[in-house]
Amino acid sequence: MLPFSKSSARGKRVIPGTPVFDGDSAQNGYALNAMCYSFNSQANRDKFVEDEEAYMAAYNLTEAQKDMVRARDVLAMVNGGGNVYYLAKLAGILGLNVQDLGALQTGMELDAFKQSLLDQGTTERSVAA
Numbered sequence: 001m002l003p004f005s006k007s008s009a010r011g012k013r014v015i016p017g018t019p020v021f022d023g024d025s026a027q028n029g030y031a032l033n034a035m036c037y038s039f040n041s042q043a044n045r046d047k048f049v050e051d052e053e054a055y056m057a058a059y060n061l062t063e064a065q066k067d068m069v070r071a072r073d074v075l076a077m078v079n080g081g082g083n084v085y086y087l088a089k090l091a092g093i094l095g096l097n098v099q100d101l102g103a104l105q106t107g108m109e110l111d112a113f114k115q116s117l118l119d120q121g122t123t124e125r126s127v128a129a
Contacts, residue, residue: 012024019078019079021081021083021084024081025081025083026081026083027081028080028081029065029077029080029081029082029083030081031059031060031061031062031065032059032061032065032068032069032077032080032081032082032086032087033081033082033083033086033087034059035048035055035056035059035061035090036082036083036086036087036088036089036090037086037089038059039089039090039092039093040089045089045092045093048093049093052069052070053066056069064080065077065080068080068082069090072094074087074090074091074094074096074101074104075104075105077090078105084101084105087101088101099113099114099117102117
């Protein structure tokens, strides 16, 4: 277990400020993740853009999940069991990239998030220089 993580009274892993994707999260987010996985196909991305409501209904999203998608609230989707790797496909449709997702997850402005990445380690750019 990571040194900064703890176990809750129920024996579940807890990382302060971070939603832990575990079995319960996977179960809660199953429909949302299944829909986002389908976006590996360009045809499915096009169908979603054409009629979001019908597409969400086809994947049996709960009303709460539909509201998260309608609001473009990616952080709520993560907290509701969305797996960031699957949500990245939806984020792309919404015009967001992985750094945008990271900024949302940390509550930082995008430029501050990008700078924090540069400040925290070696990048390809600094190695190549």
